[in-house]
Amino acid sequence: MKYEEDDLIILGHGSGGALTNQLIKDVFQDAFGNPILDELLDAAVLEVGGGRIAFTTDSFVVDPIFFPGGDIGTIAVCGTVNDLAVSGAEPLYLSSGFIIEEGLPIADLRRIVQSMRESAKDAGVHIVTGDTKVVDRGSADKVFINTAGIGVIPDGRLLSPRRMEPGDVVLISGTMGDHGLTILAQREGLSFSTPVESDCAPLNRIAKAILEAGGDGVRCMRDPTRGGLATTLNELAVQSKRGILIQEEEIPLRREVVGACEMLGIDPLYLANEGKVIAVVAPSVADSVLEAMRDLPEGKGSVKIGQVLGEEEGLVLLETDLGATRILGMLEGEPLPRIC
Amino acid sequence: MKYEEDDLIILGHGSGGALTNQLIKDVFQDAFGNPILDELLDAAVLEVGGGRIAFTTDSFVVDPIFFPGGDIGTIAVCGTVNDLAVSGAEPLYLSSGFIIEEGLPIADLRRIVQSMRESAKDAGVHIVTGDTKVVDRGSADKVFINTAGIGVIPDGRLLSPRRMEPGDVVLISGTMGDHGLTILAQREGLSFSTPVESDCAPLNRIAKAILEAGGDGVRCMRDPTRGGLATTLNELAVQSKRGILIQEEEIPLRREVVGACEMLGIDPLYLANEGKVIAVVAPSVADSVLEAMRDLPEGKGSVKIGQVLGEEEGLVLLETDLGATRILGMLEGEPLPRIC
Incomplete structure (x- = not known):
């Protein structure tokens, strides 16, 4: 889709989700396009x-x-x-x-x-x-x-979603949505019996530990910021041209985050994180990488949440707690502006 | 001077002049200070x-x-x-x-x-x-x-005001104040019989020509943006611990800029430029550098405007059209916010 002459910027263009991707493609890449930028x-x-x-x-x-x-x-x-x-x-x-x-x-x-x-x-x-x-x-x-x-x-290091293979394991370093929910709670004046805090923290130490433990078996890493886990996984699926299957019950969520999201009618998988990493790794190194992540305070909640599929190209599938499977789409619109 | 507990940011803190320098020193350098940043x-x-x-x-x-x-x-x-x-x-x-x-x-x-x-x-x-x-x-x-x-x-290249020596020549690549005056005129709704335009343009070609013609005789270069020629020269004087003497009559100014500045009560030497370069060069290479600058369309108005002194450390002196000499200070306050 191309924008019309009289279209205006809306908050959703800054969401990090589908509208942001469309704006980047139609306005920025169209003008600046070069092989480096186009990697996105x-x-x-x-x-x-x-x-x-x-x-x-x-x-x-x-x-x-x-x-x-x-x-x-x-x-x-x-x-x-x-x-x-x-x-x-x-x-x-x-x-x-x-x-x-x-x-x-x-x-x-x-x-x-x-x-x-x-x-x-x-x-x-x-x-x-x-x-x-x-x-x-x-x-x-x-x-x-x-x-x-x-x-x-370092010489020889190549991380790219293009290296993702069927059977690769998807790891995350802890609870999802803490940053986004914290910002939202501040704005809405919500308070919790157990206070929720932003997770914002540097990830270079855990990224280094992942690479040391997994070596060449580490395909790629991402930090699920704007648009949350769901949007980041969708970007990986599109860029790798693979499917990704996630087990909902494996995704760590704080009880306060789940409760507040239910009350506010939002999905924590779309909430921004500022101190969590997603790593896609070969099955042969998954356990040693997970162990290395858990050895660090910032990774003690690390878990496997899913795997890469040989089918369903470009899609993220969520196996729900009830055993059903549904497509987990990219963030549409902008429920939460100015989250970062 | 240190800021008080209840001081507020004012427009002048973004002027590029004295207040900006004070804020950088007291707030940013104090916290971030490292040898690279401290070079400013x-x-x-x-x-x-x-x-x-x-x-x-x-x-x-x-x-x-x-x-x-x-x-x-x-x-x-x-x-x-x-x-x-x-x-x-x-x-x-x-x-x-x-x-x-x-x-x-x-x-x-x-x-x-x-x-x-x-x-x-x-x-x-x-x-x-x-x-x-x-x-x-x-x-x-x-x-x-x-x-x-x-x-x-490139290897071996070192440009720094610390290399400025008494007798070095100060060159500029054309008329001063065109960008600042253009922005101001737009805001004030002024119009001119001969329209004034911003000079904004890339300087990498002329910088390269200066370095090729002057070699190691090029001490340093600057682009006089926020705070204009006067503020940039003051920064050079302070950083070089030298004095700088400028001949007012040598500074190229468009007639429209002079007229509008008189009307508005502002000094064109404090107006921002976005496509002009100041070069401080050894006297032995000054003529060849000047020639190389003038060979380019963006440098055809290049002139010598002054020289580095062995005295008056840290000060910029302006020899006026009438033959008197006065101190040309740094920009104080902020006459022109949001100029770039």
């Missing part, structure tokens, strides 16, 4: 100066800017570190670009910057270049942060 | 995989998004290409992060993206990774774009 990976892989580097960018517009488990600064560093890490790169350097609304308390800015410093230290990366713009009151909402990141990819 | 160059210089790369970022919030001579897309590509080029790097790859306000016509987005495509082609760079966020109506103003860029720095 979390990070571009570039040949520079005899080696390979990964290069990625994300803008962060999360509302509210402070939330349980982190703030816009935490997520701005972790989001970009994680895109590099799941690409198989060792994250090294970040840029940071601030767009600040006139009137933001400098104390808030300082708190955000302090979170960025801590997350960068935690991930072992350096923020080496930056930019600050200020816009008049009402032309932005408090603060937006862009980070771009550079990492080095 | 237009681009960070990184050792990656055996070679040196330059890495830079800028966010663009210009208002209006379309203006004579370009649009926010043109400037988003040229701004980052130029930061790489004046660092002595060959610009190669860009990222682009869009923050879009709900309701933006997709036709406007398409036009902006088309400008980015053309500027990237003109500069010989590829846009290889990107991100799109959409925020609700009223939470941003139409569209903001961040670009980050990567370039390669």
Whole structure:
């Protein structure tokens, strides 16, 4: 589908789901198209100066800017570190670009910057270049942060959904939907007897452990952010031209997340995560990779949730708790704007 | 000076002038400080995989998004290409992060993206990774774009204000203030008998010509964007710990720019440029560099405007048309928000 002359941008274009993919295809790829961009990976892989580097960018517009488990600064560093890490790169350097609304308390800015410093230290990366713009009151909402990141990819490492084979195992590193639900609960003023926190955290340590344990048997990794587990799995299915079968009962969900999602009428499989990794690995290394993931605090809830199929090309199938199987589609529309 | 607990961000913090420098020092450097960031160059210089790369970022919030001579897309590509080029790097790859306000016509987005495509082609760079966020109506103003860029720095090349010596010559590539005045005129609804256009254009070709003609005699280059010629020269004076003497009558200014600035009560030396380069070169190569600059269409208005002093450390002196000499300070406050 092509956009009409008088079509407008709607919130769904920023969902990370089907509408975002359509906009990228019709507007951005159509103009910028080149073999590197067309891969549509979390990070571009570039040949520079005899080696390979990964290069990625994300803008962060999360509302509210402070939330349980982190703030816009935490997520701005972790989001970009994680895109590099799941690409198989060792994250090294970040840029940071601030767009600040006139009137933001400098104390808030300082708190955000302090979170960025801590997350960068935690991930072992350096923020080496930056930019600050200020816009008049009402032309932005408090603060937006862009980070771009550079990492080095070791020689010989190739992670790609194209390497996925029937029988490969799908692993995830813990509970789904915690970040998205936390943001939503903040906005809706919900409170829980057991508080829910964003999971935002750097994934480079667990990504490294996965690669060390699984070697060449690691086909690809992803972090299920905007659009959640369901949307990320759909992207993998499309890019690999394989089917993926997921067992619903294996997907770890916090009780509070399930309860709140039922109340709000949303599906936790479409909620963003900011500190979880999906790994698709060969069956021969699945157990050793799972063990390596569980050895880390950030991966202690790791589980197998499904496998790659030789059929159902491009589709994600969900085997429900009741034993039925249904298609798990990509996120449509935008239930939750400004989640990251 | 340290900020107080209840200080707020004001527009001047985004001016690129004295307030921006203070915010960077007190808030960002204090938290992120590392030897690469602390250089405060237009681009960070990184050792990656055996070679040196330059890495830079800028966010663009210009208002209006379309203006004579370009649009926010043109400037988003040229701004980052130029930061790489004046660092002595060959610009190669860009990222682009869009923050879009709900309701933006997709036709406007398409036009902006088309400008980015053309500027990237003109500069010989590829846009290889990107991100799109959409925020609700009223939470941003139409569209903001961040670009980050990567370039390669040839072995042995070292451009730095620290290499400036007394007697070095200051060259600029053409008229000052055209971009800033164009934006201002659009906002104020001013019109001119001879229309003024933004100068936004990639500088990598002229930067390369300067380096080829001047070799090791090229001390450093800068593009005088936010804060204009006066602010950029002040940064050079501070970073080089030298004085700089500028002859006012040598600075090329369009008649329309002079007239409009007089009417509006602003100084064209503080107006942003988006397609002009300042080069500080050894006297022995000044004439050959100037000739090489003038050989290019984007440098046909190139002139010598001053020289580096062995005294007046950290200051820029302006020898006026009347023969008097005064200190030309850094931009204070923010007369012109959202100029780029």
